[in-house]
Amino acid sequence: METVLRWGLLSAGLISHDFATALRSLPRSEHQIAAVAARDLGRAQDFARRHEIPKSYGSYEELMKDPDVDVVYVAPQHPQHLGAVLQCLAAGKPVLCEKPLGVTTAEVREMVAAARARGLFLMEAIWTRFFPAAEELRALLSQGILGEVRLVRVDFGIELEQFLDRSTDWAQAGGGLLDLGIYCIQYISMVAGGRRPEKIHAVGLLHAKGVDDTVTTVLQYPGGLQASFSCSITTKLSNSFTVFGSKGEAEIPPFMHCPTELVVNGKSTQFPLPKVADTEKFNFSNSIGMVYEAQHVRQCLLQGLKESPVMPLAESELLADILEEARRQIGLRFLQDRA
Numbered sequence: 001m002e003t004v005l006r007w008g009l010l011s012a013g014l015i016s017h018d019f020a021t022a023l024r025s026l027p028r029s030e031h032q033i034a035a036v037a038a039r040d041l042g043r044a045q046d047f048a049r050r051h052e053i054p055k056s057y058g059s060y061e062e063l064m065k066d067p068d069v070d071v072v073y074v075a076p077q078h079p080q081h082l083g084a085v086l087q088c089l090a091a092g093k094p095v096l097c098e099k100p101l102g103v104t105t106a107e108v109r110e111m112v113a114a115a116r117a118r119g120l121f122l123m124e125a126i127w128t129r130f131f132p133a134a135e136e137l138r139a140l141l142s143q144g145i146l147g148e149v150r151l152v153r154v155d156f157g158i159e160l161e162q163f164l165d166r167s168t169d170w171a172q173a174g175g176g177l178l179d180l181g182i183y184c185i186q187y188i189s190m191v192a193g194g195r196r197p198e199k200i201h202a203v204g205l206l207h208a209k210g211v212d213d214t215v216t217t218v219l220q221y222p223g224g225l226q227a228s229f230s231c232s233i234t235t236k237l238s239n240s241f242t243v244f245g246s247k248g249e250a251e252i253p254p255f256m257h258c259p260t261e262l263v264v265n266g267k268s269t270q271f272p273l274p275k276v277a278d279t280e281k282f283n284f285s286n287s288i289g290m291v292y293e294a295q296h297v298r299q300c301l302l303q304g305l306k307e308s309p310v311m312p313l314a315e316s317e318l319l320a321d322i323l324e325e326a327r328r329q330i331g332l333r334f335l336q337d338r339a
């Protein structure tokens, strides 16, 4: 593969706009956007004009056939990830798919199996893990700076119901767990080294529209590590993440899902975001930070990797398992859940 990575974007939606804006801030010798596809050609054309993308398509399938696309960024809403990812893999394209990779564990396992069967790269866009603050925390944990890690607390609550229609759309697998809870679980799993919890207990309030409103879950891991998280689409929470160990504690303050600060035993270190022109507008917080995951994907592909060592496919499966068990315990089922 040439050193320039040519991206194809599936969807002309909100996060796809942010990802395109972030990509355009990177060196063109390393990242270019070759094409965008949307269900509506007009919207794809408008998106392409806004982001100076040479090609636009009115169907995802057309983009997947484009030989000028090296990797596809899949960014429709949750329920559309499965079909798009499977089609991309069938077309021989490696994939970066937005979180959550799938709505159910069965969907995630189907995508993982398809990627492995075809020997193609697939990664779930848990962009948080690629921020320098998160990388620094991983390094400190591996050095044992906190001693034996004993307890993790994290929460993520935003009043999404007030401005994000999909957050309360049951048909689109809305709610807090899949959209926000996944960020909490990925931090807990990162601290737990990707191990499987031995106990999961969830309590939850369901929203009038049938999705999860607010959920609190506790987990216990072999060896005694305990973790708890809360997520909400109706209540603003602290949106911080804290790890407590036998020798100290580390905290990532809000917004922990796109971190720019790490506090270790009371000492704060800042990790400023990359500079971006004031004229560039984003739909979500700190979206310029999507450059980190894009650069990671390029490095993985240049090394011929089929999955990310930082966000491995087995861990995407584990995150899906934990999400599904929490949903089961609070009585939340989606269309995609099998009988």
Ligand SMILES: NC(=O)C1=CN([C@@H]2O[C@H](COP(=O)(O)OP(=O)(O)OC[C@H]3O[C@@H](n4cnc5c(N)ncnc54)[C@H](OP(=O)(O)O)[C@@H]3O)[C@@H](O)[C@H]2O)C=CC1
Binding pocket: 010, 011, 012, 013, 014, 015, 016, 037, 038, 039, 040, 043, 075, 076, 077, 078, 080, 098, 099, 100, 125, 127, 166, 172, 179, 284
């Ligand atoms: N990493 C991050 O920080 C963020 C990640 N995300 C993730 O990205 C994904 C998209 O979120 P967001 O951009 O806010 O979503 P949008 O509401 O912008 O929808 C994205 C696209 O999904 C497609 N779509 C929407 N509704 C339907 C439907 N009913 N049937 C079929 N397709 C539909 C459309 O694609 P088309 O354009 O082709 O018509 C739309 O443009 C989610 O899975 C979310 O979890 C979202 C925000 C932030």
Ligand SMILES: O=C1OC[C@@H](O)[C@@H](O)[C@@H]1O
Binding pocket: 158, 160, 164, 179, 180, 257, 284
């Ligand atoms: O991943 C995301 O970031 C935080 C929230 O905006 C959420 O809706 C979005 O999907």
